[in-house]
Amino acid sequence: MQKRPFVTRERLEAIAAEHPTPFYLYDEAEIRRRAAELNAAFAWNPGFKEYFAVKATPNPAILRVLAECGCGCDCATGVELLLADRAGVTGRDIMLSSNDTPDEDFRAADERGAIINLDGPDMVACLARALGGRVPRTVCCRVNPGGTFESSNGIIGSPADSKFGMTPAQLEAAFSELAALGVEEFGIHAFLASNTQVNDYYPRLARQLFEMAADLSARLGVHIGFVDLSGGIGVAYYPDDTPCDLAVIGEGVRRAYEDVLVPAGMGDVAVFSELGRWMLAPAGALVTRVIHEKVTYRDYLGVDACAANLMRPAIYDAYHHITVMGSEGAPCTRRYSVVGRLCENNDQFARDRLMPECHVGDLLFIHDAGAHGHSMGYNYNGALRSAELLLRTDGSVELIRRAETPADYLATLDV
Ligand SMILES: *Cc1c(COP(=O)(O)O)cnc(C)c1O
Numbered sequence: 001m002q003k004r005p006f007v008t009r010e011r012l013e014a015i016a017a018e019h020p021t022p023f024y025l026y027d028e029a030e031i032r033r034r035a036a037e038l039n040a041a042f043a044w045n046p047g048f049k050e051y052f053a054v055k056a057t058p059n060p061a062i063l064r065v066l067a068e069c070g071c072g073c074d075c076a077t078g079v080e081l082l083l084a085d086r087a088g089v090t091g092r093d094i095m096l097s098s099n100d101t102p103d104e105d106f107r108a109a110d111e112r113g114a115i116i117n118l119d120g121p122d123m124v125a126c127l128a129r130a131l132g133g134r135v136p137r138t139v140c141c142r143v144n145p146g147g148t149f150e151s152s153n154g155i156i157g158s159p160a161d162s163k164f165g166m167t168p169a170q171l172e173a174a175f176s177e178l179a180a181l182g183v184e185e186f187g188i189h190a191f192l193a194s195n196t197q198v199n200d201y202y203p204r205l206a207r208q209l210f211e212m213a214a215d216l217s218a219r220l221g222v223h224i225g226f227v228d229l230s231g232g233i234g235v236a237y238y239p240d241d242t243p244c245d246l247a248v249i250g251e252g253v254r255r256a257y258e259d260v261l262v263p264a265g266m267g268d269v270a271v272f273s274e275l276g277r278w279m280l281a282p283a284g285a286l287v288t289r290v291i292h293e294k295v296t297y298r299d300y301l302g303v304d305a306c307a308a309n310l311m312r313p314a315i316y317d318a319y320h321h322i323t324v325m326g327s328e329g330a331p332c333t334r335r336y337s338v339v340g341r342l343c344e345n346n347d348q349f350a351r352d353r354l355m356p357e358c359h360v361g362d363l364l365f366i367h368d369a370g371a372h373g374h375s376m377g378y379n380y381n382g383a384l385r386s387a388e389l390l391l392r393t394d395g396s397v398e399l400i401r402r403a404e405t406p407a408d409y410l411a412t413l414d415v
Helices: 009-018 028-041 060-068 078-087 103-111 123-130 168-181 201-220 246-261 277-283 312-316 406-411
Strands: 023-027 049-053 072-075 094-097 115-118 138-142 149-151 154-157 185-189 224-228 270-273 284-295 299-303 322-324 334-339 348-355 363-366 387-391 397-401
Touching (some): 009 023, 009 284, 023 028, 023 277, 028 049, 028 060, 028 246, 028 277, 049 060, 049 277, 060 072, 072 078, 078 103, 094 138, 103 123, 115 185, 149 201, 168 201, 185 201, 201 224, 201 246, 277 284, 322 348
Parallel strands (some): 023 387, 094 115, 115 138, 138 185
Antiparallel strands (some): 149 154, 284 299, 334 348, 387 397
16 A cells, blocks of 8 residues: 655645754644544443553643543653643543652652552552552552463564563452552553554453453452553554554454453443554654765665654664655655664664655655654754644644754753
8 A cells, every 4th residue: 555645745845944854743634533443443332541652642732632532641650741731631531551660650640630550569559658558549450461462463472571560460469459458440451562463452452351350350359440451553654564453453352342341240341542653653754854865885865854853763673664755656766775864873764765766855754653753752963853743634734842952952961
């Protein structure tokens, strides 16, 4: 399938005339479309809620759009809670899914009435200590069943190698302890595979967690209010990837729910998600301009963005499709390495990639950068993080984060 930018070359040039490249551009219409698709897939579950993984795209303007679509915020740190504040997201619309959590983050989450998700068995005591001996009415625990996680396509995750969560036995002990401390509503959370390209990840995970929920409810007499399937649904980064089908995924989870929870008399359990990548990646792009061409042993296009703006290719060797604006559909007659300015050879957005002929001055649209893109930015080599722009549904463009300046970079030296 051909990947198409969500703006035309003319529109993008007009935007770039006002906002110098590089910048991130997000498409509000696509964000709303995706949220609607997710909500429709889980409409069978009255309590369903997506808690958007704030770390994927930590911008309050984006979080506000998502909140208007019924999504809450999944935060991992106290600073991410401040972003939820900025977006006006409060109370049970916030999930603190953290790990290695400092006491002050438990307090900050509790002050906001957020749902707190505990990553380890020791966190029960830490939470009670942080809150002065009290526990919230609702607490979630993150379970890690160990082993490997298999889909119909084979092994897609390796929970036993993951630092996250507690063992099923520790989960049971934590629930007992929390119940004794006065917790009335429990949640179960797990995140066992990342960027999955299959439709049965959520359904298989759901069945496993629903069985655990029914078992714990029966044996401990605790009330399970929700099961949080967390993140992990992937997107089609390559043009030939088949995108996940949310309707199929939602239906698969419904079947597990009907098979396991309904017969256990637990037809009131809410299903939660914490998607980041699936919600936002295709709705955002890194826009950069070619500023140099150099032919040595390969043909290099030097652009004005670098790995400090989008580090996934550098650290994961991740593929991000690149459209040369104005050459959509043109034959790919050249092999280019698209590189940034960092003094690191891994600063390459593409290596030896077949692309249409390209020249200094051309705008490149780096696809699927809307999640885990700008947010993973860093300042190596004195590289500065770019602006973020939101293309509104009425066609206007809003600056939702300005570009960093050298003064921002130098500010922390003033001690
Ligand atoms: C990163 C993360 C997510 C989102 O993961 P995606 O792969 O972007 O869907 C959700 N929940 C938690 C706890 C996470 O750490």
